[in-house]
Amino acid sequence: MPKMIVSIDGVVIKEVSLVKDRTTLGRRPYNDIVIDNLAISGEHAVFHMIDGAVYLEDLNSTNGTYVNARAVRRHMLEHNDVVEVGKYKIRFLAGHQPFVSSRPLTIPGALQTVAPVAPPPPPPVVHSASVVPGANVAPAAIRVLSGAGAGRELTLAKVVTTIGRPGVAVAAVTRRLHGYVVAPIDGGTLLNGEQLGQEAVALQDGDVLELGGTKMQFVRV
16 A cells, blocks of 8 residues: 655654545645645645556645655656655655556557556466456557547557646546546546546446547447
8 A cells, every 4th residue: 555654854743545546735634644834735736546556746836846856747656756845755655556568658649658667566376377457358449539640549458548648638547357447637537528527437438538629439449
């Protein structure tokens, strides 16, 4: 299970396990991680967790959010990354995560996959064979319906495939045991004309996604 270790001046003040799809950080008391300091905005940042991968998003905070001393707006965290807000340092400790291929695949003008490398967990032994999440799920693809890439298809070969355009709209399509789900990471995502919330939603054959004005269709292959 991923954890955040919060410290100031080298002294650990709290440890928070990331158990929800969305964990907020800020000065106001309703946040999941509360840091009562004026350098921290009321709603400073949020951690999105999608099948073990954790994405950090700055919520237009006054003093900014840093990862390993570099200012970020959106960033996928890796084990031992240090998030800095004000004078506080928050070390990210990754739990067991599914393997994600390190080879990115880009379709010009329409789809861009973001392919961070996550440390693979020790393989579980089940009747002398490793089990991959969703391995028995029928293959699927994302077909571009509009824009410069219209007609192209992106096969959903990985456990998590990120689609869209960074800085405009990004969503993650995740293969689970019984099918595929989609969840927004950054910007607005429409599913069959309806705005997606923060929770992951199951995809059905023929569903239409729209990100940043580009329409795409989820299809079984």
